[in-house]
Amino acid sequence: xxxxxxxGARYRLWPPHPRALAGxxxxxxxxxxxxxxxxxxxxxxxxxxxxxxxxxxxxxxxxGVHPGFRRNxxxxxxxxxxxxxxxxxxxxxxxxxxxxxxxxxxxxFAVGIGKPFMPDNETEVRSLALSFRxxxxxxxxxxxxxxxxFPVRTPEAFYELMGASAADPATGKPDPARMQAFLAAHPxxxxxxxxxxxxPFSTGFANASYNSLDAFRFVNAGGISTxxxxxxxxxxxxxxxxxxxxxxRDPNYLFDALIARMQQAPLQYRLVVTIGRPGDPxxxxxxxxxxxxxxxxxxxxxxxxxEAEGPGNCRDINxxxxxxxxxxxxxxxxxxxxxxxxxxxxxxxxAGEEKTPSxxxxxxxxxxxxxxxVTPSDTGKGS
Amino acid sequence: xxxxxFPAFSRLLHWLMAxxxxxxxxxxxxxxxxxxxxxxxxxxxxxxxxxxxxLVAVRLVNRQINPPPPLPADMPAHLRIAAHxxxxxxxxxxxxxxxxxxxxxxxxxxxxxLYGAWQLPPILPQNDMFYAWxxxxxxxxxxxxxxxxxAHLAAALTHxxxxxxxVFQSMASVRRAKA
Ligand code: HEM
Ligand code: HEM
Ligand code: HEM
Numbered sequence: 001x002x003x004x005x006x007x008g009a010r011y012r013l014w015p016p017h018p019r020a021l022a023g024x025x026x027x028x029x030x031x032x033x034x035x036x037x038x039x040x041x042x043x044x045x046x047x048x049x050x051x052x053x054x055x056x057x058x059x060x061x062x063x064g065v066h067p068g069f070r071r072n073x074x075x076x077x078x079x080x081x082x083x084x085x086x087x088x089x090x091x092x093x094x095x096x097x098x099x100x101x102x103x104x105x106x107x108x109f110a111v112g113i114g115k116p117f118m119p120d121n122e123t124e125v126r127s128l129a130l131s132f133r134x135x136x137x138x139x140x141x142x143x144x145x146x147x148x149x150f151p152v153r154t155p156e157a158f159y160e161l162m163g164a165s166a167a168d169p170a171t172g173k174p175d176p177a178r179m180q181a182f183l184a185a186h187p188x189x190x191x192x193x194x195x196x197x198x199x200p201f202s203t204g205f206a207n208a209s210y211n212s213l214d215a216f217r218f219v220n221a222g223g224i225s226t227x228x229x230x231x232x233x234x235x236x237x238x239x240x241x242x243x244x245x246x247x248x249r250d251p252n253y254l255f256d257a258l259i260a261r262m263q264q265a266p267l268q269y270r271l272v273v274t275i276g277r278p279g280d281p282x283x284x285x286x287x288x289x290x291x292x293x294x295x296x297x298x299x300x301x302x303x304x305x306x307e308a309e310g311p312g313n314c315r316d317i318n319x320x321x322x323x324x325x326x327x328x329x330x331x332x333x334x335x336x337x338x339x340x341x342x343x344x345x346x347x348x349x350x351a352g353e354e355k356t357p358s359x360x361x362x363x364x365x366x367x368x369x370x371x372x373x374v375t376p377s378d379t380g381k382g383s
Numbered sequence: 384x385x386x387x388x389f390p391a392f393s394r395l396l397h398w399l400m401a402x403x404x405x406x407x408x409x410x411x412x413x414x415x416x417x418x419x420x421x422x423x424x425x426x427x428x429x430x431x432x433x434x435x436x437x438l439v440a441v442r443l444v445n446r447q448i449n450p451p452p453p454l455p456a457d458m459p460a461h462l463r464i465a466a467h468x469x470x471x472x473x474x475x476x477x478x479x480x481x482x483x484x485x486x487x488x489x490x491x492x493x494x495x496x497l498y499g500a501w502q503l504p505p506i507l508p509q510n511d512m513f514y515a516w517x518x519x520x521x522x523x524x525x526x527x528x529x530x531x532x533x534a535h536l537a538a539a540l541t542h543x544x545x546x547x548x549x550v551f552q553s554m555a556s557v558r559r560a561k562a
Contacts, residue, residue: 007457010546023544027537035533041409043416051416137502139494155418316492316511322422323493326500334419341414341421351491352515 050159052341056349058162063114067353071346073127073143075118076110077255077360078314081266081303083132089273089298092226093218095327096134098298103134107303108314109205109258112145117359119251124201126254128210128232128269129319130301138325141317143339144210144232148199149192150285155338157186192286200240205258206267207236214321214339215282215331218273227276227331229289232269232301236261255360259306266304272297282331309358318347387452388553396442397554403435404477408529429484430497436481443474455548469535476528483524487517 013020036045043049059071066074082102089098097103111118112125125145132140152158164182168175183190202208212230219225250256261267275294281287309315322330322340330336389397407428414424454463488495489505490513496502507513543551 008459010548011457011459011462013545020545023541026544027540030540031533031537034536038409038412038529041416042412049416050418052418052421053416055418136500137494137504138500311511312509316509318491318493320493330422337420337422338418340425341418344421347491348515348518351511352519 050156052338052345055155055159055338055342056345058159059114059346062162062166066114066116066356068350068355069116070110070114070350072114073110073112073129074114074116075120075123075255075359076108076127076129076309076314077258077358077362078307078309079107079109079262079267079303080305080307081105081107081301083271083299083301085299086297088296089218090220092220092228092273092275092296093327094221095140095218095325096136096138097132097140097325098327099134103132105301105303106131106133106314106317108309108317108319109255111254116356120254121249121251123254126201126205126208126210128205129314129317130232131317131319131323134325139323140325140328141319141321141323142212142230143319143321144212144230146201146208146210147196147213148211149195149288150213150335151189151192151196152186152335153188153284153286154334155342157189158335158338160186161189188284188286195288200242202234203239203241203257204254204261206261207234207238209233209238209269213285214333214336215276215285216324216336217282217329217331219327219329225329227280227282229274229276231272231274233272235268235270235300252360259362262303262306266302268303269301270297271299271301283333285333285335306362308361311355315355315358316351318343320344320347388556389451390449392445393442393449393451394554394557396438396445400435400438400442400477403431403438404528404532407431407435408525408532411525426496429488429495432481432484433497433503435477436485439474439477452553455550458548466538469531469538472531473528473535476524476531480521480524480528483517483521487514487521490514490517 013024039045043051056071063071063074070076081104083097083105084102085098085100087098087100089095090100092098108129110127110129111120111123112127113123125147127143127145129143130141152161160182164178165174167173168178183193210232215227215229217225218228273296274289275296276282276289277293280289280293307313320340320343322336324330388394410424410428410431414421414428417424454466458466485495485503486507489507490510492505492509494502495505539551539554542548543555
């Protein structure tokens with residue numbers, strides 16, 4: 001700088017110098033640009049965008065807020081046991097759970113609705129969530145339902161479907177016209193709902209089979225990737241629940257039957273992997289794959305202990321379907337990332353809330369005697 | 384009169400980390416508002432955040448070995464205090480934000496996957512209330528980091544465009560030092 005200035009004069013902003021004003025203006029523009037880009041990226045400038053928070057807000061609008069409970073599949077019970085792998089999965093996936101041997105499992109049975117105090121007879125979909133914990137710290141979590149297809153293909157359609165099935169404030173009932181409009185706009189959903197209705201639900205949790213519905217990819221030691229879906233197929237024979245039970249019975253009859261069943265002997269499910277062929281849709285959970293696809297039975301799940309939701313057990317696990325070990329990878333199914341995102345918001349909200357005991361309680365006397373109970377602290381690290 | 388420059392390795396670390404941190408702030412705020420991009424962004428967010436934690440430790444050690452050049456002698460006291468305080472805050476947040484990220488995933492009992500089968504051990508026992516608390520802290524601290532970064536950027540540009548005192552060049556110039 002050539003101008004002769006007293007020391008420190010260049011830091012004086014008053015009286016304002018035109019060049020200083022221009023510099024401050026440029027600085028302000030850059031700042032506004034960066035801050036604006038940040039706000040845009042965070043969705044703050046697009047109030048209509050479907051984000052995970054808005055998704056969970058809609059669950060809450062539909063079901064009410066039940067502090068401490070999952071925003072969907074809210075009524076459930078914790079189970080533990082183990083998965084005995086027969087080794088047949090290793091040719092498809094290098095994940096440690098498929099090596100021959102046994103790994104501890106922490107699971108949760110639930111009914112697919114966001115109301116934790118709903119009587120069982122008013123619910124339909126039943127679910128099983130599992131966390132496989134092989135040694136070494138990797139984990140495989142999966143949340144699976146006893147329906148043959150998922151009602152929607154995209155998260156946006158799910159959001160719309162929830163809107164269409166919301167009670168009309170005028171009548172207190174869903175408006176059939178809105179559901180008609182939804183189904184007209186989503187023929188794939190109409191088709192999937194048809195498949196779901198075509199097969200009666202089973203009489204209970206124990207004899208239901210649970211499907212991943214979403215497609216995933218198994219990656220083997222050679223790096224070969226195979227599109228797959230999986231099923232936990234009940235060893236107990238399927239018995240159709242016809243006609244659907246009506247109120248009022250034991251409001252927890254499904255769960256109480258499960259607990260009584262587990263008291264007699266451990267529950268078993270065969271883990272069956274279905275292999276997709278080229279051309280089978282991996283991005284559309286409304287479409288089951290053709291029935292003739294190759295199926296590989298990779299092992300047996302045994303559940304031998306049941307306990308009510310409580311601190312540190314299945315209650316505090318987020319069964320995020322994208323908690324996957326090396327060897328299992330997501331497919332291009334758009335539901336997967338959306339589930340992961342939405343479950344995280346549901347989990348974060350409920351984790352910070354005061355807990356109320358679950359409707360489903362396990363009587364002390366009903367602890368299974370057949371085998372030593374496996375508690376989470378026996379089976380895993382740090383739980 | 385031009386202030387001296389930061390040593391080359393310090394400048395390298397500064398700009399590398401500036402790019403990484405800015406990317407992390409945008410990835411973080413973007414992934415929690417995107418259903419479609421959540422998963423792949425989060426799978427970058429974890430390893431990149433842990434890399435920042437490692438680099439900030441390297442940077443702090445480097446700062447002891449290669450101290451920064453002095454600020455211009457005629458810089459007023461209040462600006463010096465602001466400069467030192469904001470740099471201290473940036474260092475504190477560069478440690479705190481990724482550490483809280485790691486701790487919150489531990490408390491939630493998530494596997495902390497970096498890549499493939501590579502993962503970090505948990506640094507806290509499972510506890511849902513800790514998780515909820517740390518998850519909010521991660522947001523608050525990350526937003527604080529963004530705010531201090533904006534102030535830092537404003538200061539850097541003001542040094543460059545208004546004060547013209549060589550402080551900007553002390554970090555920004557890539558030319559070899561004049562003899
Ligand atoms: C975009 C679509 C979906 C959304 C937004 C959604 C939403 C949710 C939410 C918010 C929860 C509670 C999570 C928690 O707090 O831990 C949940 C649980 C569950 N969802 Fe979904 N879901 C979706 C699709 C699916 C699909 C395709 C399946 C397929 C099988 C599924 C199966 C389950 C199961 C089994 C649970 C219970 C997990 C447990 O017991 O912890 N969901 N869902
Ligand atoms: C992209 C825009 C950025 C610009 C133009 C910029 C510019 C500068 C300048 C000119 C200095 C030197 C100040 C002095 O002489 O003491 C500096 C130092 C520093 N910057 Fe940045 N910076 C940027 C981004 C960042 C980011 C994102 C961070 C991290 C959060 C950061 C952290 C720091 C720290 C901690 C120092 C002090 C270094 C030390 O004394 O060890 N900067 N920056
Ligand atoms: C300098 C480093 C980091 C920065 C700047 C950063 C920034 C952010 C930001 C801005 C968010 C969004 C917060 C919100 O709006 O709620 C976020 C969320 C998150 N961050 Fe970080 N983060 C860093 C390091 C880490 C690390 C090291 C981890 C884990 C190892 C991590 C894990 C997460 C997770 C899991 C979420 C939230 C995902 C969800 O709630 O669904 N972060 N981060």
